[in-house]
Amino acid sequence: MSSATDAVPGRERLVDQAYRQIRDAIVAVRLQPGAPLDEKALSASLGLGLTPIRDALKRLTLEKLAVAYPRRGTFVSRINIADEARLTEIRVELEGLAAALAAERATEDDRAVLLTLLDDLEHGSHERADHTELDTRVHRAIYAAARNEFLESTLNQYVNLAMRIWNFCLREQQASDEHIRSQREVVEAIVRGDALTARMAAEQHLRGFSEEMRSTIHATR
Incomplete structure (x- = not known):
């Protein structure tokens, strides 16, 4: 995510809004390591549709801030201090x-x-x-x-x-x-x-x- 986009949230695409808000919550540890990232709950709390939430979670998984398990769902990745x-x-x-x-x-x-x-x-x-x-x-x-x-x-x-x-x-x-x-x-x-x-x-x-x-x-x- 470019910092230019971070600076102008009013111009973000919905998926970028979802990504930024979930990312920031994970980085600030407001979402704890291992916490479930439930699509419906995130959609309701962020006021965004399921599609941008799903796309944001895919991106967060690629960036190692989240991890997806088949048939279990997506979770905040664990922290390894090393x-x-x-x-x-x-x-x-x-x-x-x-x-x-x-x-x-x-x-x-x-x-x-x-x-x-x-x-x-x-x-x-x-x-x-x-x-x-x-x-x-x-x-x-x-x-x-x-x-x-x-x-x-x-x-x-x-x-x-x-x-x-x-x-x-x-x-x-x-x-x-x-x-x-x-x-x-x-x-x-x-x-x-x-x-x-x-x-x-x-x-x-x-x-x-x-x-x-x-x-x-x-x-x-």
Whole structure:
């Protein structure tokens, strides 16, 4: 799902609306791992027909946020915390590339969106669910500004999986000022067109958050 579509829900197709709303509930862990995704219940709660719900669930299954079992139905996929390290390995490289491309290709509108989202992130709630949602919007805006639909699609899938793990593991933790500061470094480098600094800042931002999550998990064991 492109972040451009996320930004203008009024223009979404019905299947895109269904996908986005179910995806966001799964990523925020409002729909718990293993929970059934009943088509009729989702249709009633979202006010959408069964066809867009079914198509959205098929897409979520392909993106590993849901799993379908013959004759049993579709369920929210389980969370494997070990996946976070493997996702970070991939994302560090691709997030750096996206930030560098965004620094080279972002339009004035892209830069304005990024700065607005950054302001929301800095002055918004430090509650984990609220912060992660805003942080994810910043990432999606960077992917869109990179102007590479293949990179954007891939990174959106990876960020969905990673943010769900972080929401699940860090739900009792407040967002740190250091994490917000490092996100500012990424956005500011993109806005001033500094591709090399943007790449390095994006890589460091992601590594730092991943290390924070792992440290929190080890401390609670």
